[in-house]
Amino acid sequence: SLVPKFAAQGILGIVVFCLYIFLYLLFIGAVVTGGLAVYNRVFDHKSNNSNSTAPLPYVATEDNFQINFPGTPTITNQNSSENGVTDVEHEYNLSQNNDEYIVNVENVSGASLSSQSKTNQQQDLQTLLNDLGQQYPARVSNSLLTTFKGYTAITSNLNYTKNNQDLSGSTVIFINGNRLFTIIGWGLSQDEFKSFANSFSTT
Numbered sequence: 001s002l003v004p005k006f007a008a009q010g011i012l013g014i015v016v017f018c019l020y021i022f023l024y025l026l027f028i029g030a031v032v033t034g035g036l037a038v039y040n041r042v043f044d045h046k047s048n049n050s051n052s053t054a055p056l057p058y059v060a061t062e063d064n065f066q067i068n069f070p071g072t073p074t075i076t077n078q079n080s081s082e083n084g085v086t087d088v089e090h091e092y093n094l095s096q097n098n099d100e101y102i103v104n105v106e107n108v109s110g111a112s113l114s115s116q117s118k119t120n121q122q123q124d125l126q127t128l129l130n131d132l133g134q135q136y137p138a139r140v141s142n143s144l145l146t147t148f149k150g151y152t153a154i155t156s157n158l159n160y161t162k163n164n165q166d167l168s169g170s171t172v173i174f175i176n177g178n179r180l181f182t183i184i185g186w187g188l189s190q191d192e193f194k195s196f197a198n199s200f201s202t203t
Helices: 002-053 118-135 190-198
Strands: 056-060 065-069 074-082 085-096 099-108 139-148 151-162 165-176 179-186
Touching: 056 085, 065 085, 065 099, 065 190, 118 139, 118 151, 118 165, 118 179, 151 179, 165 190, 179 190
Parallel strands: none
Antiparallel strands: 056 065, 074 085, 085 099, 099 179, 139 151, 151 165, 165 179
16 A cells, blocks of 8 residues: 555654754754853963963052062061071062062161162172072172162072073062062063062052
């Protein structure tokens, strides 16, 4: 009979059509899901990079200064006393990937550093720079006696080897009252270091 034959063909056509629709919807769903996943990865990555690298004002209330760190720095303290003079040293340090942002503050009680002659201040700064070079140890180059934010200062490039890797950095050391400030940037370009250092202000 022709009726059962046509009926079978009709049912088969419906099954094939339904299977086609099902596979088509699966394909569309996979494309949409994949697209959303890529979108989320891209924008989450951008957001994370923004959060990790965007410089934000950090206020150091104990040392009365503000500077833009790309995050919250770790603070270490060290106190020493010699010949009636007490040194209170705070270091603000933030490492990010291969870059390092450092602000070191040395409060010298019993000594009025800024009241010294400019020549003596410059001699003290040169000594501090040499000590800094020995501390890492780092090669000091292109040092320049100058002013920074109106303070007597010295700037320099630094290079040293750590874990068989050559690292370059920049520093500015200056005197503010009875405090010695040392700002260091390791792995930063000159523009990045200038942006970091120039964001410094007293509070």
